[in-house]
Amino acid sequence: MSSQQPNRTSELLDHELVQKVQQGDKSAFDHLVRKYQSKIISLVNRYVKDPNEAQDVAQEAFIKAYRALGNFRGDSAFYTWLYRIAINTAKNYLVSRARRYSESEVDVTEAEQVYNAPQLKGLDTPDQDLQNDEIVEAISSAMEKLPEEMRNAIMLREFEGMSYEEIAQAMECPVGTVRSRIFRAREAIDKKLQPLLDKR
């Protein structure tokens, strides 16, 4: 059953897609980008602290990954490998941005120092902050209104990182029920989220 070995399924898919890219199928790389775009942009944003720039940096990370994919031997999972590339790209970006921001020549060698620099934090505009707050509020509100079974199922998944099989055991119900509850919870949240995103 797939839900028993979720990571293996994901890694199997990655392995297949990586092999296709290495054999020259460029569209397979689109699949990898689509699969990991959210995770990589979120990761980069934790360093960059600017959603727009995070996308640019994430794009650069994906391009670097593509260029290096010929040398990827699969010693580690693809996502782990991509994750490292994304972090390095974000750190390099921070260093170069610090140079642009600083008026005088500052010797900054460690990206972590730049990461903690106060002048680089909170680059969102007030409008963006407001929209972000609205989105977070809408999702929190949608979560509160969910029936208890749905809320528990999605919380176990999102907060505890449990697999469907584990959630099924915890909630003493079939895996199919868990799958359905999580999906319906997401749909309920999406109904609140979509209008806010359409306004942007």
Place this chain on the structure above:
Amino acid sequence: MPDKMNQKISQFIDDELPYEEALQLLTEVKQQPDLDAKMRRYEMASTILRSHQPVSIDSDFVDKVSQALEQEVVYFLLNTKKRSKYVSSALAVAAGVAGVAILVANNVPKLENPLQERYVVSANNPSQIEFKETRRPVKMVVRKSGAIDPRFYSYLQAHRGNLYTIDSGVQSYASLAGYEQ
């Protein structure tokens, strides 16, 4: 939009969709912008639930990466050649190491228990397995330089029954010395 597809997206972002279906879903998402948008919203909600930090993704993010990579094909293929060369070298080294290991293994003397337990299957009655304890014969050491001195030979014969209790061993000297029987 059919709920079935949305549910598959939900399973996919949880890594709970079987591999073949995941591949099929990615192909369909690529062709249908509505499904693509749905997937991004599900992932966004998931990210916010975990981190309370909304991160929006442009709908054309994948296309932008794809366009940027249009000119990268030749570069990538060069790297692939380098990889195959590396793999060949690694295989050659591995084969060499395996060969040396086999040679060493063949030259190491085998340690056998002199009291080997042997199971003998009778030809007449294969179902009956007989346990037989056998002692490996002691090899005689015969010097090629010449025959044993007849006087020494007769001495050994005469003292075959004598016991010599040196240390803890209790054996006849004759059986220890080894002679032509």
